[in-house]
Amino acid sequence: MSEQSEQTGVLDTVKLAVAVALLIAGVMGFYWFQDESTLIRVLGLLAVVGVAIGIAMTTAKGSQLAGFMGNARTEVRKMVWPTRVETTQTTLIVIAVVILVGIMLWLLDMFLGWGISRFIG
Numbered sequence: 001m002s003e004q005s006e007q008t009g010v011l012d013t014v015k016l017a018v019a020v021a022l023l024i025a026g027v028m029g030f031y032w033f034q035d036e037s038t039l040i041r042v043l044g045l046l047a048v049v050g051v052a053i054g055i056a057m058t059t060a061k062g063s064q065l066a067g068f069m070g071n072a073r074t075e076v077r078k079m080v081w082p083t084r085v086e087t088t089q090t091t092l093i094v095i096a097v098v099i100l101v102g103i104m105l106w107l108l109d110m111f112l113g114w115g116i117s118r119f120i121g
Helices: 002-032 038-057 060-078 084-120
Strands: none
Touching: 002 038, 002 060, 038 060
């Protein structure tokens, strides 16, 4: 049983190393072919990143990550999001408070500047 898990662990390590090597090669290729069209270079880089992610997702850690992402998506769906009216009202309150605090700080700065200039002479 432990021999099987060791073999799987080694295979996962090799897969992750291949994925990282692909990412490095993709970035290097992006800059190596700088005379080519940017669109072609970006599409090539995205293809390499997609293949690297695909390889990484076949590992044990990759499947754990996929499960975690699925659970996170389920939790996001369970959330109760504020309505548009609530969002607008909250945004306006935040803007008003920021303006009010800005005015208070400006007045404080003005009075402190006035006081220090009177004190210094």
